[in-house]
Amino acid sequence: MIDMNPQPAASREPGQTEPDHPEPGERAPDLGWPVGVVSERLAIAAPTLRSWDRRHGIGPSLRTRGNHRRYTELDIRRVLLMSRLTAQGVPAQSAADSVLAMDSGAIAERLDGDRGSAAPAEGDGLGRVPGEPGEPGVGGARAGEVEGSEQDATDLVEAIVGAARALDPRTMALLYRQVMRRRDVGRAWVEVFAPALRRVGDLWEEGRLGVQSEHLTSELLQSELRAVVRANRLRVAGLPVVLASADDEQHHLPLLALEAELACHGVASLFLGPRVPSDALVSALRESQPRAVFLWASLARPQAEPFWRDLEIIDWPLEVVIGGPGWPDGIAAPEGPVTVTRAADFGAAVTALVPRPGASVG
Ligand code: B12
Incomplete structure (x- = not known):
């Protein structure tokens, strides 16, 4: 789960400086959060954060005297919203444009509205990935994990269809994992995968989506389902x-x-x-x-x-x-x-x- 409110950060004005390298495990320095901490906190790979900063202007508004990036809480919320929008199939530049057009209130409102349809985690740092060995009956939510809601399922179906139309394998794979983290295989199939496949099939029939999108949707789903089989092979x-x-x-x-x-x-x-x-x-x-x-x-x-x-x-x-x-x-x-x-x-x-x-x- 993404922790939206760990420790408060920036309490100084932009431009103030602080030591470049906080001790490991230490609270964030007053100026803001280094990229590694933001990466860990949001489970978004550091190179992705750097690329969003460089290419789309979604990055830290502060720099230390040694020119190291520092994210404020508002910067982190911008990144979080960016990751949700891209996960829903919005192209990165459009997502960045929307995020940058919003003030802090609008961003908070949007993120609150999205709760329960959390963005997929990037990397494999968050929770179970189907295929992780060593767990009995791997292929479903871990004990204590929040089960996916109905709204969550509807959003995921839409996001998967969006990724299919955009021919975006990375987002689609992340979404599939998001689905499998919160549901066992049966619920994942009935609530999300089968409805997404039916939507994709209907759009293809109406001529609104190419067969290549159908192939992508099914090829990636095959690997996810096979990963569950592999993880359980010894059982x-x-x-x-x-x-x-x-x-x-x-x-x-x-x-x-x-x-x-x-x-x-x-x-x-x-x-x-x-x-x-x-x-x-x-x-x-x-x-x-x-x-x-x-x-x-x-x-x-x-x-x-x-x-x-x-x-x-x-x-x-x-x-x-x-x-x-x-x-x-x-x-x-x-x-x-x-x-x-x-x-x-x-x-x-x-x-x-x-x-x-x-x-x-x-
Ligand atoms: C993915 C896909 C493909 C992939 C297949 C990849 C793969 N490895 O399986 C590819 C791109 C290769 C493909 C090819 C074709 N496809 Co295709 N495809 C689909 C798609 C999108 C999903 C298929 C699927 O897995 N369905 C399973 C579930 C999700 O859907 P369902 O069967 O409707 O589910 C119902 C029940 O079966 C039950 N149910 C759901 N899940 C489960 C699970 C179990 C175990 C059980 C018992 C019941 C059950 O619940 C639903 C009813 O409430 C469907 C859309 C669709 N609606 O199915 C089109 C669809 C099946 N394809 C279609 C067509 C026409 C084709 C092609 C003929 C196209 C072509 N001209 O080449 C070829 C088939 C060639 C062939 N000889 O088989 C049509 C079939 C229309 C028809 N009835 O004749 C569909 C329905 C698309 C459409 N809306 O027109 N396809």
């Missing part, structure tokens, strides 16, 4: 659940979200990914003999396809869980020990795939 055990997208189906982000969530539950997956030919899937099932397989389809599938008939050779109890808007109604399970159920949402799929007595799908 997973047991027979894997097979995760695959239907034949010719390129969409597979829901599989990645499921793999991450299952990993947090200690459930192993055999992740086959997008466009798995039906015959290859059936072979994989025969070789691995899983208790369950999850199949995703975003694009419309035919009512009858050979896959369902091919399942007749399965001779152990296999639960086939289908998800996604592409599956038609009324898919019938073949004769034998295979059951077919439809998961209407992410939670239903998790319930069906995590072994728990009496689990059912919606």
Whole structure:
């Protein structure tokens, strides 16, 4: 969390001087805060602070006699607002222009209004980054951390869509981490990632955003979700659940979200990914003999396809869980020990795939 009010700083007039190097851990000198302290306090990399100063005029208004930068509290608030605006997809120069046009009252008002939709932390100095090893069930908020609010989720969706339109991978990655710091994988997917993807898809359909933005959004999300899987790899055990997208189906982000969530539950997956030919899937099932397989389809599938008939050779109890808007109604399970159920949402799929007595799908 960003501490907005640690110790008061500037109580002298601009131009007054003080020793250049305060002792480590010492209170800020009266003149203001050095760049390293501001960097640590706001979790913004020092080179970024220097660049905002040099290029956009968002920096320290004071200098020591030795020409070292010193930030006043107002300078720090300007930086904080700059970081929020850029995180929301506002180009740096426009963000700087807005910030510099505001007086201290307007800045304070804006920052107060933004509370609860805090800017993403820069660097990895703040809180958990998905993929950090050593925590059980890594992939969600730490105990004691404030959970993301509904407003926060709406702002994050908008900010992610803004970063997609601006083709800004850095901001997008920071936003994804911000989402994952405050939520477990399931909530992150349902509250932020899926709504952001749907918005991106709608904008693409309306011709208001290029497919390159869609690619960027999904590529970076894949790395974030995979980081959760990596961090939990040593915990997973047991027979894997097979995760695959239907034949010719390129969409597979829901599989990645499921793999991450299952990993947090200690459930192993055999992740086959997008466009798995039906015959290859059936072979994989025969070789691995899983208790369950999850199949995703975003694009419309035919009512009858050979896959369902091919399942007749399965001779152990296999639960086939289908998800996604592409599956038609009324898919019938073949004769034998295979059951077919439809998961209407992410939670239903998790319930069906995590072994728990009496689990059912919606
Ligand atoms: C990212 C994306 C891509 C990426 C895929 C990257 C990847 N690795 O997955 C790329 C750029 C490659 C791509 C390609 C294409 N895409 Co595309 N894509 C999307 C996008 C933005 C997100 C896909 C996604 O993950 N959706 C999953 C969730 C977020 O959305 P949902 O399915 O609507 O969710 C519903 C339920 O499924 C449920 N739900 C949500 N999450 C979960 C999770 C689980 C586990 C469960 C069970 C349920 C569930 O809740 C929702 C209902 O309330 C969608 C937009 C969209 N609305 O989905 C378009 C979208 C799916 N794509 C679309 C199209 C047309 C294509 C292309 C055909 C474009 C083209 N001409 O090349 C190709 C597909 C080629 C192919 N053979 O598959 C259309 C499909 C329209 C249709 N129904 O036919 C969509 C809907 C965009 C649009 N609005 O028009 N795409």
